[in-house]
Amino acid sequence: MDSETARRNHRDEVDRRRTFAIISHPDAGKTTLTEKLLLKGGAIHEAGEIKARKANRHARSDWMSMEQERGISVTSSVMQFKHRGFALNLLDTPGHRDFSEDTYRVLTAVDSVIMVLDVASGVEEQTRKLMEVCRLRDIPIITFVNKLDRFGLPPLEILSDIEETLALETVPLSWPIGMGDRFRGTYNLYEDELHLFSHADMQGEHERLAIDSLDDERLDDILGEQADELRFDIELVREAGDSLNLERYRDGIQTPVFFGSALSNFGVGDMLDTFVDIAPPPQPxxxxxxxxxxxxxxxxxxxxxxxxxxxxxxxxxxxxxxxxxxxxxxxxxxxxxxxxxxxxxxxxxxxxxxxxxxxxxxxxxxxxxxxxxxxxxxxxxxxAGDPVEFTGVPSFAPEHFRKVHLEDPFRAKHLGKGLTQLSEEGAIQVFRPLRGNDYILGAVGELQFDVVLARLEDEYNVDARLSGVNYTCCRWIEGDPTIVEAYESDEISNLFRDASGALAYLGLSTWRLERMMEDWPELNFKKTKEHVTTELATS
Structure with a gap:
C-alpha cells in the first residue's frame, strides 16, 4: 500500500468513528437507552443482556456486589458496536452521583454526548453537574427526552428548562404527539415523517409514514383530534424555534432534541441515525x-x-x-x-x-x-513518535473528608499500597499533613468511602475504619515557589500533600477559605488539577 492510500484509509477509519458517552440523572433511563443502542448495533441480542453481564461481573468481586445490594453502578465500561458502517465507541458511566468524578474523567475521552432527560422531571441535579464538565470542553450534546409513554412536563416546558437551566439552544428534531396513554408517536421534523407508536407492540420498529405536508388528510384519519394539536405545535416550533446549525451543535452551543421511550424502543433509531450523521469524528x-x-x-x-x-x-x-x-x-x-x-x-x-x-x-x-x-x-x-503529554484529565476538589484508622499497625504498608492504587483509579483522594502521618481521605460523594473500606478489606486484607473530621473544603495551591514556601511556613497546620505530592489546603469552612485567599492574593487556590499520582509514603 503506497503512502497516499494509507493516509486516505486512515482518514476514512477516523471519519467513521464516533466516541461518545451517555449522561443522565439516576433513573432517567440511561441503562435502558444503552441497551437499545446495542440491540440496534447487533452488539447484544436480547433485552436484559446488559444487566445480565453486570450481574456476572458482580459475582467476580465482593466490592462489586455492593452494586447489586444497593442497586447502583459505580464503575465505567466501554462498548463498541457498528451502525450503518460507523464504528461507535460508547463509554458507559456510573449512574450514582457519588461516583460522578469517574464520569467526569470519562467525559475527557469522548467527542460528543447523548443527554437523557426524564420527561416527568426535566433537567435534574446530576445532569446540571455533568453539563458543567461538558462545558469545560464544549462537548456537542444531543438530547433524548425519555419516557413519553408516561405523563410528564409539556414539551415546550422541557425545552425551556434546557435553555434556562443549561444555557443551551434547543432544536427539536422530533415532536411528540401526546404522552402517557395519549402518546401516539412523534413527528420527525428532520425527515418530515410520522412515526406511530403502538402500546401493543412495545419492542417493535413501529410504523413510519412519509407525508407530503402537515395538511395531509391522512393525519386526521390516523390521529383524529390530535392532528390539529400536532399542526399547531409544529407551526409554533418552526416559527419560534432555531434551525439546526451543525457548527453551533459541534461547538456545544446548540442541542438537537428527540422525544421517545427507550423502554419501548421508540425514537431511539431516529436519534441514532441522526447522531451518526452529525456527531463529530475523533477530534484534535x-x-x-x-x-x-x-x-x-x-x-x-x-x-x-x-x-x-x-x-x-x-x-x-x-x-x-x-x-x-x-x-x-x-x-x-x-x-x-x-x-x-x-x-x-x-x-x-x-x-x-x-x-x-x-x-x-x-x-x-x-x-x-x-x-x-x-x-x-x-x-x-x-x-510511538515524539513524546507528548496530553492535558485535560482533571481531579476535582473533594467535598467530603474522613480520617483513616488502622486496626493493625503492622498492616501500615498494605494500607499505603491500597490507598495508592485506589487513588490511582480515582476511587478516592488521599492527603497527608505536612506535620503528622495521618491519612485523610477526600471524596466527591460519601458513598466512595464505603467502597474504599470494602475494597481495602477484600483486596488488600486491611481492616480500617473511618472517623469524621471538620474539613469542609479543599483547594490545591500553586504560585511562585518563594511565596509558596512562605505560605507553607505560616499555615503548616492546614496544609497537606496529596498522592501526587501536590500542596493542598484543607479548610474548616468556606469563610476561612475566603479569608485565606484574601490574605494570600499572589497564590492560586484551585478547585481542579491535572490528574497525576505517585507512591504514597508509608512512614
Missing part, C-alpha cells in the same frame, strides 16, 4: 506543547481510567487508553511520556461491555485496555 487533543491531530501518522494515546483488581485472584490493573492519533498495532513499542521508558504492547484488549478480546489494531477514537502493574496512571500518555 491538546498536549502541554501542541495539539495532536487524529490524522497524524504516529500513534499516541492517553490513559483516562484505571481499574484495579477486576479479577481479585490476579490483582490485575487495566488502563483504559483513548487512541488519539496514528494506528495502534499489537506488539508495537511505545514511549511512556511521563517516565521516558519504553513499553511493548503485546496484550491490549478491546471491549464489549465487560467482555474482553485481543485487539490487533485500533484507530483514533477507539478505546483499548492495557494490562500493567501500576506503571500507567490516569493522565499518562503513550507515544
Amino acid at each position: 487533543r491538546p498536549t502541554t506543547t501542541r495539539t495532536v491531530d487524529p490524522n497524524e501518522e504516529a500513534f499516541s494515546g492517553v490513559v483516562f481510567k484505571i481499574q484495579a483488581n477486576m479479577d481479585p485472584r490476579h490483582h490485575d490493573r487495566m488502563a483504559f487508553v483513548r487512541v488519539c492519533s496514528g494506528q495502534f498495532e499489537r506488539g508495537m513499542t511505545v514511549t511512556h511520556s511521563q517516565s521516558g521508558d519504553t513499553m511493548r504492547l503485546n496484550n491490549a484488549t478491546a471491549f464489549m461491555a465487560q467482555d474482553r478480546e485481543g485487539v490487533e489494531r485500533a484507530w483514533p477514537g477507539d478505546i483499548i485496555g492495557i494490562m500493567n502493574h501500576g506503571t500507567l496512571k490516569i493522565g499518562d500518555s503513550l507515544c
Whole structure:
C-alpha cells in the first residue's frame, strides 16, 4: 500500500468513528437507552443482556456486589458496536452521583454526548453537574427526552428548562404527539415523517409514514383530534424555534432534541441515525506543547481510567487508553511520556461491555485496555513518535473528608499500597499533613468511602475504619515557589500533600477559605488539577 492510500484509509477509519458517552440523572433511563443502542448495533441480542453481564461481573468481586445490594453502578465500561458502517465507541458511566468524578474523567475521552432527560422531571441535579464538565470542553450534546409513554412536563416546558437551566439552544428534531396513554408517536421534523407508536407492540420498529405536508388528510384519519394539536405545535416550533446549525451543535452551543421511550424502543433509531450523521469524528487533543491531530501518522494515546483488581485472584490493573492519533498495532513499542521508558504492547484488549478480546489494531477514537502493574496512571500518555503529554484529565476538589484508622499497625504498608492504587483509579483522594502521618481521605460523594473500606478489606486484607473530621473544603495551591514556601511556613497546620505530592489546603469552612485567599492574593487556590499520582509514603 503506497503512502497516499494509507493516509486516505486512515482518514476514512477516523471519519467513521464516533466516541461518545451517555449522561443522565439516576433513573432517567440511561441503562435502558444503552441497551437499545446495542440491540440496534447487533452488539447484544436480547433485552436484559446488559444487566445480565453486570450481574456476572458482580459475582467476580465482593466490592462489586455492593452494586447489586444497593442497586447502583459505580464503575465505567466501554462498548463498541457498528451502525450503518460507523464504528461507535460508547463509554458507559456510573449512574450514582457519588461516583460522578469517574464520569467526569470519562467525559475527557469522548467527542460528543447523548443527554437523557426524564420527561416527568426535566433537567435534574446530576445532569446540571455533568453539563458543567461538558462545558469545560464544549462537548456537542444531543438530547433524548425519555419516557413519553408516561405523563410528564409539556414539551415546550422541557425545552425551556434546557435553555434556562443549561444555557443551551434547543432544536427539536422530533415532536411528540401526546404522552402517557395519549402518546401516539412523534413527528420527525428532520425527515418530515410520522412515526406511530403502538402500546401493543412495545419492542417493535413501529410504523413510519412519509407525508407530503402537515395538511395531509391522512393525519386526521390516523390521529383524529390530535392532528390539529400536532399542526399547531409544529407551526409554533418552526416559527419560534432555531434551525439546526451543525457548527453551533459541534461547538456545544446548540442541542438537537428527540422525544421517545427507550423502554419501548421508540425514537431511539431516529436519534441514532441522526447522531451518526452529525456527531463529530475523533477530534484534535491538546498536549502541554501542541495539539495532536487524529490524522497524524504516529500513534499516541492517553490513559483516562484505571481499574484495579477486576479479577481479585490476579490483582490485575487495566488502563483504559483513548487512541488519539496514528494506528495502534499489537506488539508495537511505545514511549511512556511521563517516565521516558519504553513499553511493548503485546496484550491490549478491546471491549464489549465487560467482555474482553485481543485487539490487533485500533484507530483514533477507539478505546483499548492495557494490562500493567501500576506503571500507567490516569493522565499518562503513550507515544510511538515524539513524546507528548496530553492535558485535560482533571481531579476535582473533594467535598467530603474522613480520617483513616488502622486496626493493625503492622498492616501500615498494605494500607499505603491500597490507598495508592485506589487513588490511582480515582476511587478516592488521599492527603497527608505536612506535620503528622495521618491519612485523610477526600471524596466527591460519601458513598466512595464505603467502597474504599470494602475494597481495602477484600483486596488488600486491611481492616480500617473511618472517623469524621471538620474539613469542609479543599483547594490545591500553586504560585511562585518563594511565596509558596512562605505560605507553607505560616499555615503548616492546614496544609497537606496529596498522592501526587501536590500542596493542598484543607479548610474548616468556606469563610476561612475566603479569608485565606484574601490574605494570600499572589497564590492560586484551585478547585481542579491535572490528574497525576505517585507512591504514597508509608512512614
